[in-house]
Amino acid sequence: MSLSLSATTEARWQKILDAYPEGRKRSAVIPMLIFAQDETGIITRELMEEIARRAEVEYLQVEEVVGFYSMLRKQPLGKYHVQVCTNISCMLAGGMELWQHACQSLHLGNKQTSKDGLISIEEVECMGACSWAPAIEVNYDFHHHVTPARFDEIIAEIKGKG
Amino acid sequence: MFNQPSPHEVKILTRRFGVENSFRIDVSLAHQGYEGLKKAIAMGADAVINEVKASALRGRGGAGFPTGMKWSFIPRTSPKPKYIVCNADESEPGTCKDRLLIQNDPHSLIEGIAIAGFTMNSNKGYIYVRGEYRYLISILETAIAEAYQHNFLGKNIQGTGWDFDLHVHSGAGAYECGEESALLNSLEGKRGTPRLKPPFPATHGLYQSPTLLNNVESFCAVTHIIRDGAAEFAKHGPEKSGGTRLMCISGHVQRPGVYELPLSTTLPFLINEVAGGLRPGRTLKAVQPGGSSSPILLPEECNVGLDFDSLAKAGTMAGSGGIVVLDDTADIVSYALRIIRFYQHESCGWCIPCREGTTWLKKILERLDRGEGSMKDVDLVGELAKNMFGRTFCALGDAAAWPTGSIVKKFRGEFETKLATYQAREISAELVTIG
Ligand SMILES: Cc1cc2nc3c(=O)[nH]c(=O)nc-3n(C[C@H](O)[C@H](O)[C@H](O)COP(=O)(O)O)c2cc1C
Ligand code: SF4
Numbered sequence: 229m230s231l232s233l234s235a236t237t238e239a240r241w242q243k244i245l246d247a248y249p250e251g252r253k254r255s256a257v258i259p260m261l262i263f264a265q266d267e268t269g270i271i272t273r274e275l276m277e278e279i280a281r282r283a284e285v286e287y288l289q290v291e292e293v294v295g296f297y298s299m300l301r302k303q304p305l306g307k308y309h310v311q312v313c314t315n316i317s318c319m320l321a322g323g324m325e326l327w328q329h330a331c332q333s334l335h336l337g338n339k340q341t342s343k344d345g346l347i348s349i350e351e352v353e354c355m356g357a358c359s360w361a362p363a364i365e366v367n368y369d370f371h372h373h374v375t376p377a378r379f380d381e382i383i384a385e386i387k388g389k390g
Numbered sequence: 391m392f393n394q395p396s397p398h399e400v401k402i403l404t405r406r407f408g409v410e411n412s413f414r415i416d417v418s419l420a421h422q423g424y425e426g427l428k429k430a431i432a433m434g435a436d437a438v439i440n441e442v443k444a445s446a447l448r449g450r451g452g453a454g455f456p457t458g459m460k461w462s463f464i465p466r467t468s469p470k471p472k473y474i475v476c477n478a479d480e481s482e483p484g485t486c487k488d489r490l491l492i493q494n495d496p497h498s499l500i501e502g503i504a505i506a507g508f509t510m511n512s513n514k515g516y517i518y519v520r521g522e523y524r525y526l527i528s529i530l531e532t533a534i535a536e537a538y539q540h541n542f543l544g545k546n547i548q549g550t551g552w553d554f555d556l557h558v559h560s561g562a563g564a565y566e567c568g569e570e571s572a573l574l575n576s577l578e579g580k581r582g583t584p585r586l587k588p589p590f591p592a593t594h595g596l597y598q599s600p601t602l603l604n605n606v607e608s609f610c611a612v613t614h615i616i617r618d619g620a621a622e623f624a625k626h627g628p629e630k631s632g633g634t635r636l637m638c639i640s641g642h643v644q645r646p647g648v649y650e651l652p653l654s655t656t657l658p659f660l661i662n663e664v665a666g667g668l669r670p671g672r673t674l675k676a677v678q679p680g681g682s683s684s685p686i687l688l689p690e691e692c693n694v695g696l697d698f699d700s701l702a703k704a705g706t707m708a709g710s711g712g713i714v715v716l717d718d719t720a721d722i723v724s725y726a727l728r729i730i731r732f733y734q735h736e737s738c739g740w741c742i743p744c745r746e747g748t749t750w751l752k753k754i755l756e757r758l759d760r761g762e763g764s765m766k767d768v769d770l771v772g773e774l775a776k777n778m779f780g781r782t783f784c785a786l787g788d789a790a791a792w793p794t795g796s797i798v799k800k801f802r803g804e805f806e807t808k809l810a811t812y813q814a815r816e817i818s819a820e821l822v823t824i825g
């Protein structure tokens with residue numbers, strides 16, 4: 229087995245595999261995929277095979293869910309994935325303009341990644357921050373009331389951290 | 391980072407918000423945490439269900455189904471395992487309240503789920519959290535571990551002989567997974583497509599076993615209802631829409647935010663008094679009172695109560711409690727397009743009327759938003775929406791058709807103006823080229 233995951237991901241996998249009744253390990257497939265993707269950045273065939281083995285399901289049963297859920301991906305994105313919401317509440321608060329600003333200032337299109345692999349951007353649906361719009365999420369961190377100027381600051385912070 | 395509270399709020403579910411470290415169990419216990427569970431155990435299951443019924447609580451996830459009645463449908467004595475599932479998939483555009491409840495007071499949610507577990511004689515519960523709310527998973531897991539330490543979860547809870555385990559399950563991005571039967575498929579590790587109903591989750595839910603499924607806010611409300619009594623809650627709303635709810639107001643108001651308000655609150659009061667009114671010099675154009683799935687209201691239709699029945703009577707719905715306000719600067723054609731882009735993207739593709747209908751609606755609205763096409767296309771949008779409504783496998787199709795149909799019907803003039811403006815511009819551009 230060449231697939232090796234960190235102890236943290238292994239522990240998360242074990243915890244989730246133990247969460248379901250006897251014979252119901254299939255339930256763990258989606259959480260296992262997303263927890264592993266957090267570490268690996270993408271979902272590979274090898275990863276799906278390993279999950280199929282651990283969750284005691286067919287390989288195809290893993291693959292079919294990967295295609296269904298928008299957060300699961302077979303293509304890598306940036307180390308910092310910047311998601312800009314343009315759904316209704318954000319749109320009314322300048323979310324569309326913010327999205328355009330993101331594309332223009334970073335010279336990237338939807339789901340594209342910068343050459344150094346640091347930043348990718350995506351136009352996303354409502355992320356549950358409607359009353360504090362417009363909102364973005366960088367990986368799993370929320371930012372509320374994001375103006376274009378604030379957006380540039382956030383990007384500068386990301387570049388500083390590397 | 392979030393909004394300031396309003397003096398008009400009635401803080402029942404949000405009573406511990408703002409208390410330092412409100413997410414910790416010692417703080418929760420210092421503020422009556424888990425008293426509701428202890429009381430439920432002393433009352434017994436039948437009394438708990440009667441209390442929930444008497445509170446007139448209606449589901450806060452979108453459909454507004456009476457919670458006490460739902461609880462009474464679960465075959466509690468079935469020999470099969472019974473499951474409690476909490477819907478924390480919150481993804482209806484306009485809605486951002488479950489996130490706040492979990493972040494500020496995870497113990498009131500755990501307590502409500504435990505009350506349900508005790509009542510249904512269940513030994514297992516799951517909280518299905520949308521994938522994007524990752525930070526909430528660690529908050530919940532810490533809170534659950536604390537609840538185990540204090541024997542509010544685990545084995546022989548509070549000496550009753552009853553065992554109950556609670557787990558957190560992560561979704562991975564799919565609006566459709568908020569629909570209860572799609573959520574159950576997703577929780578079983580499958581694609582998030584809905585199931586044929588009947589049978590209903592009450593009898594054939596998770597792993598084909600009896601399952602009680604409620605929204606985060608519904609479970610939280612139960613905690614406070616059981617602790618303080620049904621009457622204390624019910625009194626804040628009309629007879630059939632009891633209590634307070636977390637109203638998420640967004641869009642063109644001066645103080646957008648999430649506010650806990652009595653269900654007897656009216657829409658004008660929410661906009662003008664709680665949310666600070668419109669921006670100076672602006673006038674109201676429209677309101678979507680129950681998330682992106684709800685039919686739109688014209689200004690003259692806005693003098694309405696925010697409870698479930700008043701909004702239904704006004705031809706729309708209270709839905710998930712997301713109230714989106716549009717002033718005269720809003721471009722309603724672009725707004726309609728943004729709504730349909732969402733539903734087209736989120737349609738699970740299972741049934742043709744929804745898959746094809748949303749795709750067509752998107753194409754036509756894109757054209758209209760560019761100022762192309764004609765008023766015939768506007769009529770076509772209305773026709774398509776009408777033909778979709780009631781013909782799709784799950785309510786997502788209705789949720790796409792209903793607001794869209796209402797927008798083209800009520801704002802026909804705006805479509806006309808947009809087309810006329812663009813076409814006039816094109817003609818003058820052409821004249822310039824010819825000249
Ligand atoms: C397309 C669709 C999306 C939904 N999304 C959610 C959601 O994100 N959260 C939620 O609680 N209910 C959602 N619902 C409603 C659920 O199906 C279900 O009615 C609700 O969770 C039941 O809980 P309640 O009775 O406490 O409201 C959705 C329904 C549909 C049709
Ligand atoms: S209505 Fe839409 S979301 Fe629902 S089953 Fe049909 S295609 Fe899927």
Ligand code: FES
Pocket residue numbers: 313314315316317318319353354355356357358361363483484485
């Ligand atoms: S509409 Fe952008 S967060 Fe809800």
